[in-house]
Amino acid sequence: MSDENEPGHGNSPAAWVAVIIMLVGIAGGTLAFWFDQPVLVFASVGVVVLGLIAGLVLAKLGYGVNGTRYAPKSHS
Structure with missing residues (x-):
């Protein structure tokens, strides 16, 4: 059931x-x-929105699942 191309x-x-x-x-x-x-x-709603923006920015910078700066760990 495990797929080797699973994005994580x-x-x-x-x-x-x-x-x-x-x-x-x-x-x-x-x-x-x-x-x-x-x-x-x-203000807390604003913090939640900032979290979303931070995640999107980091993903664009390459720290997302398919990013260039992300190295997935093996599941052994």
């Missing part, structure tokens, strides 16, 4: 950075919502 399901530095930034934004937004701080909720 986003297991790249660009994907990791994007997901970590977005998780921080979501966690901060959840806390801000819980404490009824609407300004911080919207």
Whole structure:
């Protein structure tokens, strides 16, 4: 069932950075919502958008799954 040409399901530095930034934004937004701080909720939405942009920029710089600077690790 394993395909040798499998791209890695986003297991790249660009994907990791994007997901970590977005998780921080979501966690901060959840806390801000819980404490009824609407300004911080919207700021957290901005952090999530920045995470998306950071992931796209890193992918364009070659750190994505098919990028020139990404070397996939073997799954042994």
